[in-house]
Amino acid sequence: MLIDCLIEDRRWEAAGLERMADDAARRTLAHLGLDPKAWEISLLGCSDKRIAELNADFRGKPRPTxxxxxxxxxxxxxxxxxxxxxxxxxxxxxxxxxxxxxxxxETCAAESGAAGRTLADHASHLIVHGTLHLLGYDHETDEDAALMEGLEVEILGQIGIADPYRAPQ
Structure with a gap:
């Protein structure tokens, strides 16, 4: 299995996080020419409180993301x-x-609602985004952001998810 999922917040379980994450990560790797069977990603489905603790510990930013x-x-x-x-x-x-x-x-649900997107589409986008980070992509410079966002749009299009960087029609 590509995704080794730990669900701390049961709302993720009800939303089918493991299935959607496995699909998004598989498609990301395949799009980049990598065999999904050769890789494993550990995924934590958590609350804002937990991610704020992790964000404080690892990035010095004591707030949810x-x-x-x-x-x-x-x-x-x-x-x-x-x-x-x-x-x-x-x-x-x-x-x-x-x-x-x-x-x-909570952050994912609020962002998806504010953008007029489904939770599943937004969470899939975030898993694609996170997987690209694991592969060395980032958005620290305009050039890096353009590359990463372009890949996200291509991969999400293959899943049937609209471009998250364009306003919904």
């Missing part, structure tokens, strides 16, 4: 706007860890 990611190793590109080199799986039969993602219920 929608999604956090922790790559298992540094994979970023050296040049702004360049694609990171694709990771190589460890030899052997076990999947290689790409890292960890945490997603917060």
């Amino acid at each position: 929608n999604v956090l990611s922790w790559p298992s190793e540094e994979r970023g590109a050296d040049t702004p706007g360049a694609r990171p080199s694709p990771p190589r799986p460890d030899p052997g039969p076990e999947p290689t860890s790409l890292g960890d993602i945490a997603i917060a219920w």
Whole structure:
């Protein structure tokens, strides 16, 4: 299984987080030419309170956020706007860890409502976004953001999700 899911906030269980995350992560890896069977991602479905604690511990920002990611190793590109080199799986039969993602219920639900999108579409977008972070993509510069957002739009389009960066029609 690509996603190793720990649900701390049961609302994620009812929303089908593990299934939607597995689909979004698989499509992200496949879009980038990576075999989803070779990789594993740990996913935490949590509350705003829990993600605020994690955000404080790891980023020094004691407030909730929608999604956090922790790559298992540094994979970023050296040049702004360049694609990171694709990771190589460890030899052997076990999947290689790409890292960890945490997603917060209240923030995700509020953002999806404010944007007029379904919770499933928004959560899928955040999993694609988090998976790209695990692969070394970021949005620290305009060039990096354009690359990452372009990939998100392409991947989400394959899932049947509208461009999250455009206002709903």
